[in-house]
Amino acid sequence: MAGNDPVYLRVVEELRTQINDGTLPPGAPIPSRAQLTQRFRVGETAARHALRVLAAEGLIIGKVGSGHYVREKSVLYPLQRCRAIDHDAPFTAGPQTGGARATWDWRSEPVKAGPEIARRLRLDPADPVTRTRYVFRADGKPMQLATSYEPAELGRAHPFPEEGTGGRKSLLARLSAAGVKVTDIRESVHTRIPEPTESDLLDLPTGVHVLHIERTHWAGDHPVETGDIVVPGDRFRLVYSVSPGA
Template sequence: MNVPTAEAERDDSRPLHERIAADLRDEIMSGDLAPSARVPSTARLKERFRASSATVQKALQLLKAEGLVVGRAGAAVTVREHRQRTMRPAAYMAPAGAGEAFRWLTEAAKTGGSAHSALLEVSEAVPPADVRGLLGMAAGDTAVLRRQLLSIGDEPAELVSSYYPLELAGGTAISVRRKIRGGTPALLAERGFPPVRSVDRVSARMPTQEQAAVLRLPGHLPVLRTLRVVYSHGDRPVEATVMIKAGHLYELEYEFAAEE
């Protein structure tokens, strides 16, 4: 349990209710407050944080808006079940097998609930500068953009924007607005450009207006932004994808083996 010190309170300029919510959020995400566990009572939180009842309630309202806890005035507040999900990017980089669904869907479904995707856009677009640089594109160059929303159950999970060089994707099924069985990795593999290596850059930032709206996010928390570049043979970049997910609901797990 985090106990705020006088020094920490001096250095943290956030309003007290936001600091209380941050400490409780950390305990929920780390598992110290497990799913279905009761959040400490208002009286205990008042004593712990040297706060008024109104301030504690404001903190709990933030956590309710984030979907981390549930409860109503006068009743116990509990941690919601199955809110934090661990995603393992390495599990869905490889192309899906013949007749199989996109690997993200099958992997996400393992964390509970049915997973599905909605194709939002397919067009030619100028990628963000960091994407252009990784794909070796000049300013103003366009790529094939495929944007989709991945959901688990009825909750949006991830906003995905994938960019493909025109010389690889133009005139193929990648540039057509319809789903591709097994996802684009399977199609690229069929065309002789299988993914052999990928590099992720993960950062945290505040969501854009569109991201907050599409993912139904509270406006005061950051998102996780993963920029993934997929390389085929000869270290040729064949795809760059920007993946946005709620920072307070998801974590990424990477596994590394020690070199022998």
């Protein structure tokens, strides 16, 4: 097999194994386009294509004017699923965040539910809901985007600030004040291409996917709040725990 593989794959594979086995340690410079064409006896297109593929895989990083370098192994910060939610931030970065100062701000506004949120909250698409958008930052850099939707009447009965930064009255506290006892939190997570606004806000290079977490708070058989959390997939891992049995 192989032998009639594309030429650039030969370059990719050789460089990849050298990176993986440590011949090219993190930070080491990758041979330049010109050097690769000579060393592998390929055209510039193949050399360039190989570099682009490795960069898309996140193994190397290109610095214009300087060269390509082996990327440091990215640390995956744990994104801890808190059982006891004491603020509206559904996930908190663990101690491994490296001492980065976490800040966030939010902004609430009334919107129509729309088909997707109506489905999740079992409402009519035309029903009014309150949408709150959060931006979480680590040392000022946006790291996590979250959107929360709840039926508008909840906010009317138990109002909260419309925008601000830092702490905020707990969602669970507000719900329980409204006589709603959350019995279950259901989540689903998948990975996807970031939307332009997302990759803009999170400052993501092309090729980096995001983890998209969809979350719904349930009180018995009824959904009382739902939302979405988006984080860069190469910087975070989502940590949670499930009880076994029954």
